[in-house]
Amino acid sequence: MNKSTIALIVLVIGLILLPFIQDSRSILILMTQIFILGVFAMSYNLLLGYTGIISFGHAMFFGIGAYSIGLIMRYYEPTYLYFLFAVVTTLILTAIVSYLVGLLTLRLHSHFFAMFTFAIAGLFLVAAEKWRSLTLGNDGITFKIPDFFKDRVIFYLLSLGLLVLAYLFFRRFTQSPFGKVLQAIRENEKRVESLGYRVFHYKIIANVISGMIAGLAGIFYAVSLRFVNTSVFSTEITLDALMMTIIGGVGTLFGPILGSAIVQFAQYSLMDLAKVHWIFERWVILFGIIYIVVVMFFPSGIVGTVKTWFTRRNKQILGKKKPEGKKSMESSKADAMKNILKGEVDG
């Protein structure tokens, strides 16, 4: 067990104890949101950071999840059985949609995929708005949930559980041979193709997995609000995921979680500051600038940059004392991350 694993375990234990130490309701809700959108950003990162494809329509999977639970809870009964039914529905629907979208577009250049997903998500948004008899349009629907989920602390722990599971899943997944092929596609698609891998299949599977996990995040999001409206399909949701991923660290496991925490915590605290001076209402500017600076100067985001610093420092300290080993492996990994965005992605 290395240092970072221990640090993560300590962090998780700390987060489990958090609701018992302090009892501010708004902090608890904020943390829950951070966990849920962290999962969403992680699923986005699988595409952007690990496979090198950019989606403008990731909100559609989020929205499918949110609407599945919302509609089923409202029109059937808020029981555990129907809750499970909603989860299964979400997984099946997101799998089908992401498979079809991938089938149609993953052969094309990256910007076509971006625009195609943007269009599909736009169609979902329009459908949710216009199918008023079912969705009540932009007014949205409120719904009841099983009593178990109503308790804020329990739901907080459940969301944390989802986050930890998603983290472990992605860690295992990206280190698996399959994940390695995805990262190779990101680095040089043509070379992977010429090595005999069926790039298209790998991309589709990555898209399906990413979509299904985004759908799960959508379920949790809707349950946390006990309300769902068309905003879950909006481009802003996708852009949020993009921003969280970039700021935290593209192609790193922990980056999207950190990004989610930073973006939402800043939103939360800047909202209070808005009363002090109106300029804080325009916090998007601040984020936009940070975002541009990160893309331009720190393409590997916060986590990636810090990792590079650490490995560099370790190298200097250790000098020639330590033979080539784990550290140099890590540093080459960090270099690779830095190159994610720098290198030619589109052949």
Add this chain to the structure above:
Amino acid sequence: MDAIINITINGLATGMLIFLLAAGLTLIFGLMDVLNFAHGALFLWGAYAGIWVFTQTDSYLLGVFAAVIIGILLGYLLERYIILPVYGNHIRQIMITLGAMLVLGELVKVVWGPNVMIANTPAILSGSWEFSGILIIKYRLFVIFVGLLVFLGLLFLLNRTKLGLVVRAGVMDKEMVQALGINIRKVFLGVFILGAAMAGLAGILLGPYTGVVYAEMGLEFGLLAFIVVIIGGMGSVVGSAVAALLVGILGSFASYYLPDISLAVNMLLMLIVLIFKPSGLMGTKEAVK
């Protein structure tokens, strides 16, 4: 009959506005393979600055002038400081220009406040003509006229001048043009600024057309222009003109006859094009890897 003619004119005017945006985008992409998602911001700033000058000075001409100038200025800054560092990498271009779009969109709210801005129609262009019982709004014809003028001017520039020759050659084979001793970066900067000026012009033209401008329309129209560029084929000016008019006319007919799906029409059109002819109606570049 009355309705059909008016809807067509409406669609043509909208189409022309979108064309002014899409023409710049398609050239920028064709020449340097640059995806610019901040194009809508130039349009937005053109609209706000132009209308602001127009209401302050009461001169529409000055407003147009201001819109074009602000477009040129922002276009220059955008190309030099945002796009130049990310040449050759689509994903970074998409991300960084989206960031620029967010910043510029919010800055509009800082400068002119978060509320919508009312735009009046200049006196000389307000009102309407009547042709055998059909009312035609003057300003819409004016927009179509300006759009047509820009389209013809652009075609002349591309097909009849030395600069146009270089640009067309650059779209076909960038390396070859460079090998012949032409600084393609400079040409590209010129094209980018031209596109930015057209975007600014589209902004000020839109103001009196819809009556109000708002900060979110930057991203909205930017993405719409992108849809048009994809439908028309990336790199083709004529293609984006055809696609823009198609989108404009289909959109205005749909919002009259099928208001429920009018929002989805553009998306559906793009999906159909992407599925059956991913390189676009008149695109020359390969879309499939």
